[in-house]
Amino acid sequence: MGGTSSVQLAMLGLDSAGKTTLLYRLKFDQYTETSQTIGFNCEKIMGVTERTKGILFKIWDAGGQDKIRPLWRSYTSELPAGQVWSTQATCAVTGEGLMEAMDLMCELIEKRKKTKKKR
Ligand SMILES: Nc1nc2c(ncn2[C@@H]2O[C@H](COP(=O)(O)OP(=O)(O)O)[C@@H](O)[C@H]2O)c(=O)[nH]1
Ligand SMILES: [Mg+2]
DSSP, X not given: OOSSEEEEEEEOOOTTSSHHHXXXXXXXXXXXXXXXXXXXXXXXXXXXXXXXXXXXEEEEEEOOSTTTGGGGHHHHTTOOTTOOOOOXXXXXXXXXTHHHHHHHHHHHXXXXXXXXXHO
């Protein structure tokens, strides 16, 4: 990444997991009340931490209902064997842990890009 770049992300999870709250927390830096997501939401969010500054995150928030879940496959089918997973505790209501999560995600994306180049 470095300089100005953009990445596209898909947020997948069951209904009421907190995806939309998290999206708006990142976008508006405040708690926003949500209603059930029908289909998708999408927001462009600029990175604000040292690590993510200059990176434009285009984040897709996909509804989690049973009907939509088969579509997750189109986001996950290209993941390589041995994909590294990470967990970061966050609270979408207060924003706690979110910046750490953005940094961690950035690190994973950079690693993924490097291994892709090697192939
Ligand atoms: N305690 C707590 N509640 C949350 C959190 N994130 C979302 N919620 C609440 O959980 C409910 C569902 O959130 P929503 O973002 O609509 O979930 P989505 O279906 O995954 O988009 C809402 O009432 C939120 O206020 C969180 O991190 N902590
Ligand atoms: Mg939602």
